[in-house]
Amino acid sequence: MAFKPNYNQLRNDRDRAKTAKKNEKKRQLEEDTAKRRAHPDDQDGQAQDGQDTAGPTPPAEDAAAQ
Numbered sequence: 001m002a003f004k005p006n007y008n009q010l011r012n013d014r015d016r017a018k019t020a021k022k023n024e025k026k027r028q029l030e031e032d033t034a035k036r037r038a039h040p041d042d043q044d045g046q047a048q049d050g051q052d053t054a055g056p057t058p059p060a061e062d063a064a065a066q
Helices: 007-038 061-065
Strands: none
Touching: none
């Protein structure tokens, strides 16, 4: 006859795996945050050449005066 399942041990194994996954995710998030803080000029929204990616610039003030 097989042994009865040890539900407390199974639950502890699941909790341990869940905690490890949370800790890994938190560590990765902290690493990404540290990288961003170390290099604030390298933002995702900016082009590598230093050009603005927002699109064409609006016309100068003389167009608004017309």
